[in-house]
Amino acid sequence: MADKGLGQHFLLDLNITRKIARLAGPLEGRPVLEVGPGPGGLTRALLEAGADVTVIEKDARFLPILNDLTTVSEGRLTIQMGDALKVDEGALAAGAPLTIVSNLPYNVGTALLIKWLTGPYRPASMTLMFQKEVAERIVARPGDDAYGRLAVLAQATTQAKIVMEAPARAFTPPPKVDSAVVRLDPLPDRPPTPLLAALERVSQAAFGQRRKMLRASLKPLGGADLCAAAGIDPVRRAETLTLDEFMGLAQAVLVAERHGEK
Incomplete structure (x- = not known):
């Protein structure tokens, strides 16, 4: 029985789960992390x-099923019970780059993605199932209705692409919406940590009041003066800015902070 409170919708169709594994591959001999395996379809x-x-599983009801898989996996399955938001991924793989492949629980999917995009651990790649609406937010471009903070952070750190769609009927129980798989591969020139932290703040402020002009939404970070430093018209709105323009604003924040400005 799926727990709605944990956002559980299970993929049990082996044709679909095999396709997801292929999209994440090649996986032979590679360390893979899966969050929320449930009954173990993927x-x-x-x-x-x-x-x-x-695998990291929060729901102890699935431990017997996963233990059965352990006995036939020839030592290639490790089970960790707990909350994936609190897990130290680096400790799991002893520093090795993990490939993350998951049908993420709906209620924590976005939070987990932001953790993996901006946190200290950098996965080798991520192949993740989300609600289709969330997947579209990850790959959205300036001017798209779905364009927002998630797109900015994902595209600043990875090459993100929707590689598969899955109808609601593919899941048990069927959710009310369709889903999609996003493949995210890390960019070789990932922003340094201070710049990425500034980008988080800028994008959160800008899209937190997305209907306002930047001079208003970015006021806590410098408003019109910040925009001027980055060469951006302060009457524009967040959804019109390119990733490079957001990076320019983030850089301007760092410069201002170095000079003790507000």
Whole structure:
């Protein structure tokens, strides 16, 4: 029985789970992290693909099923009970780059993605199932209705692409919306940590009041003066800015802070 409070919708169709594993591959001999395996539908496909899989599961009801998989996985399945938002991914793989492949629980999918995009641990790649609406937000471009903070952070750190769609009927129980798989591969020139932290603040402020002009939405960070420093018209709105323009604003924030300005 799925727990709505945990955002659980399970993928049990092996044709679909095998396709997700292929989209994440090649996985032979590679360390893979899966969050929220539930009854292990995707886990089976990952093991079948030859991966060394670590699963993080919060719902103890699935432990017996996952333990059964452990006995037939020839030592390639490790189970960790707990909250994925609190897990130290680096400790799980002893510093090795993990490939993250998951049908993420709906209620924590976005929070987990932001953790993996901006946190200290950098996955080798991520192949993640989200609600279709969230997937579209990740890959959205300036001017799109779905364009927002998630797109800015994802595209500043990864190359993100929707690689598969899945109808609601593919899940047990069926959710009220369709889903999609996003493949995210890290960019070689990821922004340094201070710049990425500034980008988080700028994008959060700008899209937190997206109907306002930048001079108003960015007022806590410098408003019109900040825009002028980045060469951006302060009467524009957040959804019109390109990623490079957001990066320029983030850089301007760092410069202002170095000079003790507000």
